[in-house]
Amino acid sequence: xxxVPEMATLVxxxxxxxxHSLFRFIFDNELKREGFGFRPGQFVMLxxxxxxxxxxxxxxxxxxxxxxxxxxxKAGRVTTVLxxxxxxxxxxxxxxxxxxxxxxQMLGGNLLxxxxxxxxxxxxxxxxxxxxxxxxxxxxxxxxxxxxxxxILFRGEMENLVLRNDINCLLTVxxxxxxxxxxxxxxxTDLLERVRMPLKxxxxxxxxxxxxxxxxxxxxxxxxxxxxxxxxxxERRMECGMGKCGHCVVxxxxxxxxxxxxxxxxxxxxxxxx
Amino acid sequence: MTYSHLxxxxxxxxxxxxxxxxxxxxxxxxxxxxxxxxxxxxKSTYIFRExxxxxxxxxxxxxxxxxxxxxxxxxxxxxxxxxKTEGLSVSSESESFTVIFGVHPCDLHGINILDKAFSYGGxxxxxxxKREKVGFIGLSCLPDKYCLCKSMHTDFIEDVYDxxxxxxxxxxxxxxxxxxxxDLIRLKSDLFKSPTKREVVEYKKRIMERDSMFTRIMDITNxxxxxxxxxKSEVWEEYSRRCLFCGSCIMVCPTCQCFDVYxxxxxxxxxxxxIRRWDACMxxxxxxxAGGHNFREDRAARFRFRYLHKEIGxxxxxxxxxxxxxxxxxxxxxxGIDMVEVVRRIxx
Numbered sequence: 001x002x003x004v005p006e007m008a009t010l011v012x013x014x015x016x017x018x019x020h021s022l023f024r025f026i027f028d029n030e031l032k033r034e035g036f037g038f039r040p041g042q043f044v045m046l047x048x049x050x051x052x053x054x055x056x057x058x059x060x061x062x063x064x065x066x067x068x069x070x071x072x073x074k075a076g077r078v079t080t081v082l083x084x085x086x087x088x089x090x091x092x093x094x095x096x097x098x099x100x101x102x103x104x105q106m107l108g109g110n111l112l113x114x115x116x117x118x119x120x121x122x123x124x125x126x127x128x129x130x131x132x133x134x135x136x137x138x139x140x141x142x143x144x145x146x147x148x149x150x151x152i153l154f155r156g157e158m159e160n161l162v163l164r165n166d167i168n169c170l171l172t173v174x175x176x177x178x179x180x181x182x183x184x185x186x187x188x189t190d191l192l193e194r195v196r197m198p199l200k201x202x203x204x205x206x207x208x209x210x211x212x213x214x215x216x217x218x219x220x221x222x223x224x225x226x227x228x229x230x231x232x233x234x235e236r237r238m239e240c241g242m243g244k245c246g247h248c249v250v251x252x253x254x255x256x257x258x259x260x261x262x263x264x265x266x267x268x269x270x271x272x273x274x
Numbered sequence: 275m276t277y278s279h280l281x282x283x284x285x286x287x288x289x290x291x292x293x294x295x296x297x298x299x300x301x302x303x304x305x306x307x308x309x310x311x312x313x314x315x316x317k318s319t320y321i322f323r324e325x326x327x328x329x330x331x332x333x334x335x336x337x338x339x340x341x342x343x344x345x346x347x348x349x350x351x352x353x354x355x356x357x358k359t360e361g362l363s364v365s366s367e368s369e370s371f372t373v374i375f376g377v378h379p380c381d382l383h384g385i386n387i388l389d390k391a392f393s394y395g396g397x398x399x400x401x402x403x404k405r406e407k408v409g410f411i412g413l414s415c416l417p418d419k420y421c422l423c424k425s426m427h428t429d430f431i432e433d434v435y436d437x438x439x440x441x442x443x444x445x446x447x448x449x450x451x452x453x454x455x456x457d458l459i460r461l462k463s464d465l466f467k468s469p470t471k472r473e474v475v476e477y478k479k480r481i482m483e484r485d486s487m488f489t490r491i492m493d494i495t496n497x498x499x500x501x502x503x504x505x506k507s508e509v510w511e512e513y514s515r516r517c518l519f520c521g522s523c524i525m526v527c528p529t530c531q532c533f534d535v536y537x538x539x540x541x542x543x544x545x546x547x548x549i550r551r552w553d554a555c556m557x558x559x560x561x562x563x564a565g566g567h568n569f570r571e572d573r574a575a576r577f578r579f580r581y582l583h584k585e586i587g588x589x590x591x592x593x594x595x596x597x598x599x600x601x602x603x604x605x606x607x608x609x610g611i612d613m614v615e616v617v618r619r620i621x622x
Binding site: 002003004005007047049050051052053054073075076077078079090092210235236237239240242243244245246247249250251252254256257271272 | 392563
C-alpha cells in the first residue's frame with residue numbers, strides 16, 4: 001500500500017456533456033495494465049502532477065481488461081485540469097480503493113439500479129458487470145434520471161439498454177427544456193412505481209446527489225425494500241484512500257476503506273450521513 | 275545492529291543502573307545510533323532533540339510541547355517528486371537508526387495507537403519506513419494538574435518500548451522488553467545489575483505514591499453511550515463559540531494522525547512535489563468536496579467531531595479511546611478549553 005501512484009496515459013477523451021467527459025487510461029507498466037482488477041463501486045486516486053490528486057470512481061466494467069475509464073465532472077482543481085488535458089498526457093493512478101458493491105451477494109437475485117445525474121458513474125460499472133453475466137441475475141431494472149435530455153450521460157448506451165428486452169431500463173428527465181425526448185418526464189420516484197419484481201431477493205444500488213438520495217430512499221422504504229439490501233455510494237473528501245488521512249470519516253467509519261458502498265442500514269446509523 | 279519487536283510480555287528482564295552512571299549508558303547509545311532526548315526549552319517547556327550533552331538532558335519533566343511522533347510522522351514530508359522527462363522519483367533517503375530516550379507511558383501508548391492507525395487499511399510505507407528504525411527508552415514520570423493518564427488507563431505501559439526506566443532514589447529500575455533493548459544494554463552491560471530486594475520494595479512504594487498523586491480524574495465509564503445520546507447537546511454549541519479553531523490541540527496530540535496531501539511545483543526547475551503535512555479536523559474546509567459541498571461546515575459539528583472521534587470514533591479499530599490523557603491539549607488551548615470539563619458537562 002503506497003501513496004505513490006502508477007504512471008498512466010490518457011488514451012481517449014469522450015465528451016458527454018458540457019461538464020462531464022469519459023476518460024480512458026492505460027497503465028504504462030504492462031504488468032499493472034494486465035493485472036489491475038477491481039470490483040464495481042471501487043475508486044482510484046487520480047494524480048495530475050503539480051496539481052494534486054482526486055478520488056474518482058471507476059466507470060468501466062471489471063471484465064474489460066487493459067484499460068480503465070473514469071467519468072469525471074469538471075468540479076475542482078484536478079478535474080478541471082483533467083478536462084483540459086490532451087490525449088497521450090501522463091497522469092498517475094493508484095488504487096483500487098474501497099469495498100465496492102458486494103456482487104457475490106447480489107448474484108442469483110434481482111437487481112434494481114437507480115442513478116441520478118453523475119451517480120451513473122460507479123453504477124455503469126455495476127451495470128456492465130451484471131450484463132457481462134446476464135444469466136447470473138434474475139430480473140434487472142435500471143432507472144436513470146437527469147436534469148434534461150442533454151444531461152443524460154452515456155445517452156447512446158442508455159438508449160441501447162432501453163431497447164434490450166432482457167432488462168428493463170427506464171429513463172427520465174426533470175424537464176425537457178425544449179429538447180427532443182420521448183421517455184418519461186418527472187421524478188425517478190415515479191418510475192419506481194413501475195418496477196415489477198418480488199422485493200425478496202432484490203438488491204438495490206442507488207447513487208446520486210444528497211437530495212436525490214433522500215427522495216429515493218423514502219420511496220424505497222415505503223415500497224417495502226429492506227434497508228439491508230439498499231446499497232448507497234457515499235461521497236467524501238479523500239486524500240489517502242487508505243483509511244489514514246481522516247478526511248472521509250463518517251461517524252466511526254472510513255468511507256475509503258469501510259465504504260464507499262454502505263447499506264442504508266449501516267449508513268443511517270452513522271452520524272453526519274448527509 | 276539488528277532490531278526486532280519480540281513479544282516478550284510476561285518475561286521481561288529487570289535490571290538496575292545507578293543514576294550517576296546513566297550518562298555513560300546514554301553516551302554509549304549515542305555512539306551507536308542517533309539519540310533523541312528531552313531538553314528544557316523555555317521556563318517550563320520541554321522538547322525532544324538530538325543528544326549533545328548529558329547535562330542538558332531533562333530527567334524530571336512532565337511533557338514535551340510536541341509528542342515524539344514527529345520523528346516518524348513528521349509535520350511535513352515529501353512523498354515523491356515528478357518531472358516530465360524523468361517521471362516519478364520516490365525519496366529514498368535512508369533513515370538512520372534512532373533511539374528516543376525519556377518517553378513517558380502516555381506517549382508510548384500514543385505510539386501504539388499510531389502504529390495501529392498506520393496499519394489499518396494497509397501499512398503506510400512512509401510511516402513505517404521511519405518507524406521501524408526507531409527504538410524507545412521509556413522513563414517514568416510524576417503527574418501535574420493536567421495529567422489524565424490514570425483515567426485513560428495509560429499510566430503504565432507494557433508494550434512498544436525497548437527499555438523502560440523507573441526512577442527510584444539512587445537507581446533506575448530497568449525493564450528490558452525487546453531483543454533490541456537487550457542489544458543496547460549489552461553496549462555497557464557492566465553498568466547493569468540485578469535488582470536487590472530493597473530496590474523492589476522501593477519500586478512498589480514509588481508506584482503507590484505516584485498513584486495517589488493524580489488530582490485530575492475523568493470518568494470514561496459509558497462515555498460512548500453518553501456522547502451518542504448527547505449528540506445534539508447545547509454543550510457543543512457553547513464550547514464552539516469559545517473555541518478559536520486554531521488547531522493547537524491537534525498539533526500537540528500524540529494520537530492525531532490526520533494529514534493533508536497536496537502538490538507544489540518548483541517552476542524554475544520544472545519539478546513538482548507531492549507533500550503530506552499534518553492536518554486538523556477542526557479546519558473549516560476539512561470535509562469540503564469538489565463542487566462545494568461541505569459535510570462538516572458548522573462550528574459546533576467540527577468541535578463535536580474531535581471529541582467524538584477521540585473518545586469513541588476510533589474505538590472500534592483501536593479497542594480503546596484514542597486519548598492517552600497526556601494533558602497537552604488542555605495545557606495548550608489558548609481559549610482555556612479543558613477536555614475534562616467538556617466531558618463533565620456532557621455527563622451532567
